[in-house]
Amino acid sequence: MDQATEELTQSRDREPERKREIGHDEFDPIGTLVLIGLYFLILVALWFFMYFVEFLGNDPTVVGLVLTVVGLQ
Amino acid sequence: MSEARDAYIDNFPAEAKVVRAAFYSSFFALALGGVFGIIQTLHRTDFYRFIDPADYYTVLTAHGVFLVISFTIFFLVGIFTWAITTSLDREVEDIRFTWAWYLLMAVGITLSGIAILAGFIDSIDMSASVLFTFYAPLQAHPLFYIGLVLFVVGTWLAGLDWFRSWWAWKAENPDERIPLPTFMVLTTTLMWYLATLGVAVAILFFLLPWSLGLIETVNPLLTRTLFWFFGHPVVYFWLMPAYMMWYIMLPKVSGGKLFSDPLARVVFVLFLILSVPTGIHHQYLDPGIAEGFKFIAMTNTMFLLLPSLLTAFTVVASMEHGARQRGGTGYVGWLKALPWRDPVFAGMALAGLMFAAAGFSGMINAGMNINYLVHNTFWVVGHFHLTVGTAVALTFMAVTYWFLPQVTGKALWSRSVALGQVVLWFVGMTFMSNAMHRGGLLGIPRRTAEPQYDGFEFEAAVGSVGELDAQVALGGVLLTLSLVLFFANVIGTALNGRSDALPANEYAETLSGPEDAPLVLDNLKLWTAIAVVLVIFAYTFPLLSIIDRGGLLGPDVNPFPVSLESVAFLTFAVEHLGTAALESAGNAVQTVVPGVIR
Known part of the structure; x- marks a missing residue:
């Protein structure tokens, strides 16, 4: 595209x-309501x-620690 | 012909030069930061490694500092100066003062940059491989801190310059509402003044004297907390100019008007109030800060979702107004009527779309319990490449295609290349960022040169680590290509001849104007006072408790400039300490075990 066409397109x-x-x-x-609702x-x-990612995808973290500490596991 | 032209450079020739200089400084930093970005991407993913792993952290520091400090802030002082002069329709009060703050910023960042880059040259005894966060005990050369101080003082003077313009304008127009762009600049500047107090105290009272050898030790938790006092609101310092563009430019390029001026003012007031008392949410895993303080920071953070969701509504409604005026119809069909072939529009709209995705990962980061899952993982890197790396950076690049002709008086070199560039950035970031998020969920750490370990593999539920690495590397390459196209356009435009067909220097009109906004919104003193009170509530007790426990200058920690010698020293120390510890443990076992058995 030469410059004249470019400027024309621009304006x-x-x-x-x-x-x-x-x-x-x-x-x-x-x-907007539709998009924001979506x-x-x-x-x-x-x-x-x-x-599911946090609690089922990984081993229990905080819970597991407590169980270990109180000797249930 | 030329008399008819009404571009920024025609009305404000002197200011256009400063804005142009700020833009070029910003683009230079973007180029440097981009080079270091692709180097580390290829290194981390093990596609191409040519640097020493120890230099990775120098690369990472350069990537972070050049992009989030120099690229973003130079660009925003440029558009803020444009916004003040254009919306008040007056020249700056003293152009010499304007040049002075620009030069101070430039000198400051150059000094910091020299300190960082010297880390690559072994023969120079200088380094600043402390990453963007410069946590103690990582210690940089004093030049790094001095440079940062000068740079920040430069931004303070810039803020003063904008306030001077407003004060002078107010004296002549006592009964008028603050024009919206000026209102946005002033509230953001006030937030910045408040935020930078934290980093100023951290550097001037602790890190710089420590680096100069004037004090022996610092309290790492104290300087970290002061860093995040600044480190979270700084993200809004990057984001507010992007928001400003979405509010005052995007409606115009969509062919419509801003939906609501009052809502825009509410959003900026909320950011002034809520940006600072949230920094502790970056420290959820820091021991030494009580859970209760973290909970307060989390609550403030969740309130911050409000202005962002308000923005989503106002900006989309303004775009829809444009689309309907252009003949768009239907519930979603109106989207087709938007000017997607205009790079200024397409770039900003795609940046906004990415920001919506970042909204979700941000909510995960903000929740105290869920944060434990992703803290310090690659997820966080994915998150901020969507926010500052796309919502802000892509918006800045897109509006460059409108601003560059305005401040140079020359036509854009190529609109087609510009459109390709913004789309390429969007696609590249989609690959890179989604893989980073997923990698983080697998526990892949951030800030690690070579995250692969003997006898251990990250397990992916879907796909594989190899696939994630490939996506990150592919994304990085696409982003680099996008940058090349961007610079081709910037250079091509600079070399272009003078153009007589530039659009006029205007911003969007409003559907609901300032006359609908309550007067109290313009009471900057009130909002600043509330912001200060909230900061006092959120920070007094955590800071007092940190000082009470660890002391003002902290326990005895050794400074740790990252260099090969210190790594060798550390290895030596760890080996010896380790052997000694094992021996004493062995002795203890020998003493205890027989006792237990007996």
Whole structure:
């Protein structure tokens, strides 16, 4: 791409094509709710998964130590 | 033609030079840090080892300090100066003062850099292989600490420069609200002043005199705690400028407006209040700090999730506003209407996406009990490569493609290369960071040159350690390529001719403006006072208890400059102590066992 085309592309993309003007009262960020809700569900799922990684994926740590100390193991 | 141009360099030619100098200093540090990054990646994963393992820690120190101190902070003083001058629409009060703080920072970091790099040359009796955290008893050459002090004082003067501009503007506009970008700069600067008190005390009262030989010993737990007093809020010093870009640039490049100016102010106030009294969450495994104090730090940390989640909402809503104005429809279909081919937008959006992932690993780090699982493992390295290494670094690189033409007056060399660069960074970091996180769960340690041991293997439930190493190395190579593309663009732009078709120097408008924000949000004195009180609550008792137990200058610890001689000395000492201990243990057993048997 030569420089003239480059600059043209730049100035064109810099002025995003605005098809309509949406004001404060018309704007309903429902898509944001969907994305943030999805993120929340992912967090909950990972948090749940964490239990398996920490307590079932490894030998018990703190619990094992206590059992050893009090002579149950 | 040229009269019509309205770029930053046209309105603020003198300031543009300082901002440009700060950017170039930042990019130089990025280049150095990147080189050390790929060296250590290939060394650790055993794909290509050409340095001595003992030099690994010098490499690691250089990688850390150059990237998280010089790259980030030089860049942010550049954009903060841009933000102040642009949003107040006034030149700096005295350009000589502005150059003075820039030069002080440059001299400071150069001195520290010399001390670090001298560690590679055996004939020079100087080293600073103390890693970014410079924990005692690791000891650096005094030049390292002196350089850091000068650098931080430079940033303090920069903050004063921004405050001077605001004071002068306020005298002329007594009834106006603080413009949002200026508000962000001022709150971040106040947080920085408070945070750097910790590291200033650690260096000036303890580490520097100790390194100079004026005092014999230090209390390692005290200097560590003072380091983290600064070490956690410093991450927000890197992050706040990235947030600022997401709030005031991202809506504009998306084709919309910032959803809410008041929410943005609330977020920055919360960071001012909550950033500092959380540092002890880096010390969950430090003995000598009571669990109760750690619990308070954890509570404060969890509260810090609030401003980040508020940011997620506001920033995504602003992007959605842009997408809908561009004709986007549907629940998720609007995402397609966003300008993904614009590297400035794509880079920032991908950085934000990575930050969402980092949010989860951060929550794991923040929980006191779960932290035990990942503390000091490769997981933590994975976490901060998502935060500072992507959310911050990728945002900075992306906005560079907008700022560089603004401060040079030249067109960007190539937008296609820029787009490739930001995508490559995202892909490279996906490989590297996810493998680091998984490695951490297997117990693979961080800060280790060659994490492989005789007679022991890390066991992976899914995949293998070899596969993880391959992903880390592949990621590292992709990130290095991305950096090469970035520098090609920076150099190409610098060599370009003057352009007459630059966009105007503007930032995003707002849907809900400052007139909707309660006046109290602009009361900086109040928020600073609350921040100070919280710091006093969180730190007085832990610090007193540390001093009470270990003394102000601590128990007798030997300074330990990392060099080959000291390693040899240590080996010798360990062997002899070990033999002596074994002998005495043997003697004890000989004495006790017959007694027990009898």
